[in-house]
Amino acid sequence: MDIIKISLLGVCGVILGFLLKGTKPEYAAFVTMGIGVVILGLAVGKIRYIYEVMEELRESVGFEKSYLSSLVKMLGIAYIGQFSAGICRDAGHQATAGQIELFCRLSIMVLSLPVLMALLETIQKFFV
Numbered sequence: 001m002d003i004i005k006i007s008l009l010g011v012c013g014v015i016l017g018f019l020l021k022g023t024k025p026e027y028a029a030f031v032t033m034g035i036g037v038v039i040l041g042l043a044v045g046k047i048r049y050i051y052e053v054m055e056e057l058r059e060s061v062g063f064e065k066s067y068l069s070s071l072v073k074m075l076g077i078a079y080i081g082q083f084s085a086g087i088c089r090d091a092g093h094q095a096t097a098g099q100i101e102l103f104c105r106l107s108i109m110v111l112s113l114p115v116l117m118a119l120l121e122t123i124q125k126f127f128v
Contacts, residue, residue: 005042080104
């Protein structure tokens with residue numbers, strides 16, 4: 001049922017932003033940001049649940065906690081980057097949105113390198 005609430009909130013925000021864009025375009029950007037922050041706040045509960053499940057998985061499998069924190073950081077970077085780039089696009093700043101997305105991709109790549117190196121070391125142990 002959360003998806004229905006989020007969808008209705010988003011559609012109402014878009015309609016309100018569309019109505020304001022003709023008369024007060026600066027307010028339309030604030031409405032978009034406000035709706036985005038509210039949706040982000042509602043998503044925190046879902047992210048917390050994902051983290052708890054990953055923690056249980058980590059305990060049962062026995063991999064390092066740093067890998068779990070890296071995965072959660074990657075998820076956060078992706079979500080916040082998407083949110084920020086969407087706001088920039090909505091305000092008409094395509095180039096800035098593209099730069100935010102590029103920086104987020106690079107940040108995720110940097111965070112994933114230690115995990116990749118550990119995976120390669122594990123694979124190498126099997127063949128040596």
